[in-house]
Amino acid sequence: MGFLLARCIIGAATLLCVLPPCQAKFTSKFYGKTCPNLGAIVRSVMAPAVAKEPRMGASIIRLFFHDCFVNGCDGSILLDDTPTFTGEKNAGANVNSVRGYEVIDAIKTQVETACKATVSCADIIALASRDAVNLVGGPTWNVQLGRKDSRTASQSAANANLPGPGSSAASLVSAFAAKGLSAREMTALSGAHTVGRARCVLFRGRIYSDPNINATFAAARQQTCPQAGGDGNLAPFDDQTPDAFDNAYYKNLMAQRGLLHSDQELFNGGPQDALVRKYSGNAGIFAGDFAKAMVKMGGLMPVAGTPTEVRLNCRKVN
Known part of the structure; x- marks a missing residue:
């Protein structure tokens, strides 16, 4: 399956902003003159990071x-x-699921050496996530560039906007629709869970109480995640090919082997069932839809008037 995914290359000349007002017209050649080696620099840091720890690919996507x-x-x-x-x-x-900050720092350090005060941290994340997918066997695409870095952040907005592991299918569709992303794009983007791992605290409820779960799978996960304690213990989203970007995630859902409740909700007698079947049977269609959805999600922009800049250090404002 991996070679089919790796060959799926999605390109776009321009990217329209997903949410109004449209603040910028992006292009994959945004740094063509100001930082022509940007792509190579990002890849040079991402490749050894993922080779050292394949889980890092999933972390950068997240x-x-x-x-x-x-x-x-x-x-x-x-x-x-x-x-x-x-x-x-x-x-x-x-707090307990996002990591990889030090990889972005390492990329930023090299980028600043080559092209000082030119490339935003937001664009670095976008490029790194594309490489993260591709380095574990997934598709590649032309990353649209030209973002700026916000000078502010909101913990309350993060708590309100990010779907949780217990989300229902309806709430997932609604959360993605609020960002201008369709139910199909949500289902494709959820396929990122074909790689990576989750902490016990995020899936304990499912393996002990969900009815829509394979009994053998639940028993195996219970060995990793007891009813009390072990919150930080890890289990792979896909226990068949945990570090390979393929369509096994959807095959697992059809076998009631989704790790999170929110995963299995995509195949639970609802509208997403047909698409899960399609992706499980055709790795190329999944790869193409995933790449296009990543490009579209990358067009989400801050609201007009948000103070922005190109940060010199990704961890703090200039």
């Missing part, structure tokens, strides 16, 4: 999603808390 879903793709998730500022890193959905 970082991109959690950035974009809170006030747009603006790098706000990277801002550290200070005595006078509370950012997004310690929001409920981020």
Whole structure:
């Protein structure tokens, strides 16, 4: 399956902003003159990071999603808390599930050496997430660039906007629709859970009480996640090919082997069932839809009037 995914290349000449008002016209050649080696620099850091720890690929994908879903793709998730500022890193959905900040820091350091005060942290996240997918066997696409970094962040917005592991199918559709993303795009983007791992505290409720679960799968996960304790113990979203970006996630859902309640909700007698079947049977269609949805999600922008800049250090404003 991997070679089919890797060959699926999605390109776009321009990207329209998903939410009004449209603040910028992006292009994959935005840094063509000002930082021509940007793509190579990002890849040079991402490749060894993922080779050392394949889970890091999934972590960077999640970082991109959690950035974009809170006030747009603006790098706000990277801002550290200070005595006078509370950012997004310690929001409920981020504090124990988002990681990889040090990889973005390493990329930023090299980018600043090559192209000082030119490339936004938000654009670095977008490029790194594309490489993260591709480095674990998934598709590639032309990343649309030209974002700026927000000078602010909102923990309350992160808590309000990011779907949780107990979300229903209806709430997932609604949350993505609020960002201009369709139910099909939500289902495709959920396929990012074909790689990575989750903490016991996020799936304990499912493996002990959900009716729509394979009994053998539940028993195996209970060995990792006891009813009391072990909150930080990890289990793979896909226990067949946990570090390979393929369509096994959807095959698992059809077998009632989704790790999170929100995963299994995509195949639970609802409208998403047909698409799950399609993706499970055709890795190329999934890869194409996923890449297009990532491009579209990357067009989520901060509201007009949000103060922005190109940060010199991704963890703090200039």
